Amino acid sequence: MLSDVPAVVDRGRYPDAVTPWDDDVWRTAVLGWVEAGLTARGLRPTGEWRVRLRPWSVLLRLCVEGRDPVWFKANPPASAFEGALTAALARWVPRHVLEPLAVDTGRGWSLLPDGGPLFREVLARETVGPGAWEELLRQYAAMQHALTARAPEIQRLGVPAVPATALPGVFDRLDDTPLRPEERRRLGELRPRLLDWCAELAAVGVPDTLDHADLHDGQLFHPGPGRFTFFDWGDAVVSHPFCSLPVPARRALDRYGPHVLPRLRDAYLEPWTGDGRTTAELRRAVRLAWRLSALSRAAAYGRLFLTATGTVGTAGAATAVAAAGARCLLELLDDPPL
Incomplete structure (x- = not known):
């Protein structure tokens, strides 16, 4: 279970910024959704996961067995379109963008593959x-x-x-x-x-x-x-x-x-x-x-x-x-x- 794995949390220059990560109900829902998304792709999480919190996003990096890490992203309501946009771009211009592993357009959640070195x-x-x-x-x-x-x-x-x-x-x-x-x-x-x-x-x-x-x-x-x-x-x-x-x-x-x-x-x-x-x-x-x-x-x-x-x-x-x-x-x- 992801909830049993220790997480490293990075809040950057915004240690007191509000994100939904501190809401137990929200966090539990996210982890369940991520696990379901990984299972649907035949992937199993392993080891530590990292959390990056900013006023404009919640980002999780998760190690998975046998492949590069995967990433979860949650957007605030004003940019909740990002998951749907990412999925659409993967259909329209696939050579230029990531193809998401899973998207919840209603909640503004995305599960993404690693894209290689920045x-x-x-x-x-x-x-x-x-x-x-x-x-x-x-x-x-x-x-x-x-x-x-x-x-x-x-x-x-x-x-x-x-x-x-x-x-x-x-x-x-x-x-x-x-x-x-x-x-x-x-x-x-x-x-x-x-x-x-x-x-x-x-x-x-x-x-x-x-x-x-x-x-x-x-x-x-x-x-x-x-x-x-x-x-x-x-x-x-x-x-x-x-x-x-x-x-x-x-x-x-x-x-x-x-x-x-x-x-x-x-x-x-x-x-x-x-x-x-x-x-x-x-x-x-x-x-x-x-x-x-x-x-x-x-x-x-x-x-x-x-x-x-x-x-x-x-x-x-x-x-x-x-x-x-x-x-x-x-x-x-x-x-x-x-």
Whole structure:
């Protein structure tokens, strides 16, 4: 029985954050569901299991007999669509994503196979050049492009739709983000220009599709040369695809310097060329989306496990989450680096 095996619990920087893990009834239901899912696949858990608790997810790593570990994930209500989305992506774009072992769409639970080494782990132990980042962006953009016709289906799974024309409303709803008076003033002065940027981005005519919204090097696997697997869709939106580029591009910028950015941009844009849009128009759209992507990422910090009073736990946990959202929002003030 899983409940008889000792667990190691990691709460990270959020030791007092609220998650359902501390509810005995919920935890018992999870462990029973996981055991049933493993049994249905002919798998038997062995040894210690690890728990990672964050305000936005509960993640369990379980060793199983004869194969790599498996993972359980529970999402809060606002991102409970992730299990259904992961299962749908495994049908639509199987080469690019994980295929879940089991999904409970009603409860926002997923049981997932191991995807191999994270790209972050590969970067830590090997010399990896910019070409790998170009290839991952090329593959990711090709996946997004293939999913454009699926955008209505993705929305029906519960993934929020945030077209460029809706971004000013997202900006307005983030008015309670904790900011210093000077920061709030500067953002307020930016709003008329934000309206123009959104209209210009929409006018380019690139169709909305799935935006991961947090595609950093810890959110994709790199199981072998030229192979990448994308996962962790809890922040996803249906939005302008180019909003996906800034997060991975900034990670590469930190490693290689600014000269790498045009290469990454052009690799990402390859699947989007044609359809009557010029290279200049696409590059301009990248600059616009680079800045505007901050809004979806800031809004994602509202997808959390909450108490009955609507808080994420203690004041310390709430402050840490709010500060992270504020940092995203302030990126609106930065000029795009390409």
